[in-house]
Amino acid sequence: MSTTGHVPRHAAPGQPGQPQQPSDTQVLPVVDDTTTLPPVSPATDAPPPVTEEPAFRPGHVGRAVRAAIWLVLAWAVLAMPTNLLSPFEIGVADIDIASRAVIFAIGGLSLHVLLGYCGQISLGHQAFVGIGAFTSAYLVTDLGLSFWVAIGVASLLGAVQAVLLGMVSLRVTGLYFALVTLAYGAFAESTLFGITPLTGGEGGKPAPRPVGFESAEHYYYLCLGFLVLVLWLDWRLTRSKAGRAMAALRENPRVASAYGIDVRAFTLVAFAVSGVFAGIAGALTAHHDEIIVKSSFDFRLALTFVLMTVVGGLRNRVGVVIGSAFFAILEEGAFVALVEGAIGGLGFTPTFFDSALGLPAEFVGLVVGPLLLLLTLTLYPGGIGQQIAPVRQWLTGGRFDRHAGQVREVEVTDVRA
Amino acid sequence: MSVLEVRDLSIHFGGIKALQGVDVRAGEWEIVGIIGPNGAGKTTLFNCITGFYTPTKGQVVYRGRDVSTLPVHKRTALGMGRTFQNVGLVKNTTVAENLATAQHLQVQYATASGILGSAGSFAEERRVAERGELILHLLELTDVARERVADLPYGVLKRVEIAAVLATDPELLLLDEPGSGMGPEEAHALGDTLLRLRKEFGLTIVMIDHHVPLVTRVSDYVYCLNFGEVLAQGSPDVVRRHPEVVRAYLGEDPTDAPVEEVAAR
Numbered sequence: 001m002s003t004t005g006h007v008p009r010h011a012a013p014g015q016p017g018q019p020q021q022p023s024d025t026q027v028l029p030v031v032d033d034t035t036t037l038p039p040v041s042p043a044t045d046a047p048p049p050v051t052e053e054p055a056f057r058p059g060h061v062g063r064a065v066r067a068a069i070w071l072v073l074a075w076a077v078l079a080m081p082t083n084l085l086s087p088f089e090i091g092v093a094d095i096d097i098a099s100r101a102v103i104f105a106i107g108g109l110s111l112h113v114l115l116g117y118c119g120q121i122s123l124g125h126q127a128f129v130g131i132g133a134f135t136s137a138y139l140v141t142d143l144g145l146s147f148w149v150a151i152g153v154a155s156l157l158g159a160v161q162a163v164l165l166g167m168v169s170l171r172v173t174g175l176y177f178a179l180v181t182l183a184y185g186a187f188a189e190s191t192l193f194g195i196t197p198l199t200g201g202e203g204g205k206p207a208p209r210p211v212g213f214e215s216a217e218h219y220y221y222l223c224l225g226f227l228v229l230v231l232w233l234d235w236r237l238t239r240s241k242a243g244r245a246m247a248a249l250r251e252n253p254r255v256a257s258a259y260g261i262d263v264r265a266f267t268l269v270a271f272a273v274s275g276v277f278a279g280i281a282g283a284l285t286a287h288h289d290e291i292i293v294k295s296s297f298d299f300r301l302a303l304t305f306v307l308m309t310v311v312g313g314l315r316n317r318v319g320v321v322i323g324s325a326f327f328a329i330l331e332e333g334a335f336v337a338l339v340e341g342a343i344g345g346l347g348f349t350p351t352f353f354d355s356a357l358g359l360p361a362e363f364v365g366l367v368v369g370p371l372l373l374l375l376t377l378t379l380y381p382g383g384i385g386q387q388i389a390p391v392r393q394w395l396t397g398g399r400f401d402r403h404a405g406q407v408r409e410v411e412v413t414d415v416r417a
Numbered sequence: 418m419s420v421l422e423v424r425d426l427s428i429h430f431g432g433i434k435a436l437q438g439v440d441v442r443a444g445e446w447e448i449v450g451i452i453g454p455n456g457a458g459k460t461t462l463f464n465c466i467t468g469f470y471t472p473t474k475g476q477v478v479y480r481g482r483d484v485s486t487l488p489v490h491k492r493t494a495l496g497m498g499r500t501f502q503n504v505g506l507v508k509n510t511t512v513a514e515n516l517a518t519a520q521h522l523q524v525q526y527a528t529a530s531g532i533l534g535s536a537g538s539f540a541e542e543r544r545v546a547e548r549g550e551l552i553l554h555l556l557e558l559t560d561v562a563r564e565r566v567a568d569l570p571y572g573v574l575k576r577v578e579i580a581a582v583l584a585t586d587p588e589l590l591l592l593d594e595p596g597s598g599m600g601p602e603e604a605h606a607l608g609d610t611l612l613r614l615r616k617e618f619g620l621t622i623v624m625i626d627h628h629v630p631l632v633t634r635v636s637d638y639v640y641c642l643n644f645g646e647v648l649a650q651g652s653p654d655v656v657r658r659h660p661e662v663v664r665a666y667l668g669e670d671p672t673d674a675p676v677e678e679v680a681a682r
Binding site: 232233235236237239240241242244245247248251252254255256257258259260261262263266269273 | 467488489490493494499507508509514518532538582585
């Protein structure tokens, strides 16, 4: 579009019925200060050029130490749980716990899409995961489909049910939406999961592991593979227009829509993505347990999901993964066993929680979790992600700065439109 | 054909008549100023034009098309871009990130292929980032590109906001108090910027501002609103001298308060 030859319209002054004559005595008394002062040239307006500080580069020793720690981390994730190149002898039960930790990480990332990116809390996530689990188990056991088809269908169905719930969220927000999700979780638990032909009722539904991944070690790598896939999708989500749209609509739906973002559509996209992740987590849970019962998908699971996501650190992928894995280990009683083993070594009764407090190991998570939540909300709003940020910065070749990753919450200013 | 035509627009909130039979017109490449005392209904008018409010009566016509029933994001897609009275930016992210967010409608890949991470989406993301840098460069904001929005001063944010709305590729710019929080020198520079943007982007601009010198300097046509009605309209000088306008701004009897004294305050 060119503006050459354009002459702005100067409409006829005044309006019929209104005084047309400009009055000399009554002029809006405005000191035209924009013309009395010279315009400020941008050159003087700009701050003095900052002398570029040369970027920090670690020395030879620093690089070697960092590389060594990376190797140890890679070993701890890739080799140690399956007794490869490892001095430890880890039993099958503990390998299962490692797989469980990876599956929880996928579940945590699923809730994180809603809670972290969209600011929508879901207290019914056990339904998201449970529907994926039962779908996959049903398809494999009753219809004889392969695991790979089943997990695909489970993730699709996860997306569909999440979008249906999301449509409700477009009507109610905040606390009321949380209540809707709570009701949805309870509804799924007592009705959907009670359909005996689909879920096997109280007896549960067998869900055999896929061919080639029957052993605990191989299944662990399968879960790890899916975690990598989910991390990739999550990363691309935040780096593409969908993630930016979610960030905008979480903080300010009015600004988001002024940017041309369809707020409703992108809220539903978030639900769909969360549903896909939850479906994957559900299918992996089913084939991990090899027989699933509906009692594994109770409200406690939904609560754990919220705890691990917030304690892990909202909008911090690595934090959520670590937080989820931590809660999975806590849930399985492995952490308690570890602590009690250590205490036992010091000569105390090793079954402190169980005998002294009468607290079964699997409930420890629900006691420790809220305490951690409290600490997170009051001291470290960035959760585990904030606490590991200095180490993470150092590991990626930066300086060790213990203030790295400080979460500075923006005060909620409403944009008056 | 005029770019924007507001026909007989009324909006009532309960018993409060925020706007009553307002007619506003903006022709191609015009800069139209809207002035008026606080509570005159200026921002309400913008909210009706951009779709945040549904008017009780009347129409909003954009390039001959009645857009009265379209939601906000569809109007943005048609080329109506707006800024907000308080800064309308995503505050928790950087300026560059905001520019990318504002290009939402220009992004050339499907949502799903972006999430899957297709090769094309990487290239497109680079293009989006470059276009954002270009717009920031145009408004001399390159220095703050990596800064977090919440850390920047108000005056800079008002300019960042204009950069962001330009990134939505608008043909009609609706600016709600672009000069607020700026000193006279900055306001003068803003006036130059607006005139330049009109020339370079072929924009039509409708702006609300309290800074009367700024409005009278850049506007081709000025509307003065008071109590939800158009009090006066015409060329900037005519509106400035209009006795009704003077009274709306200064009170009933201007002779009691000498003009010079009021101006000095």
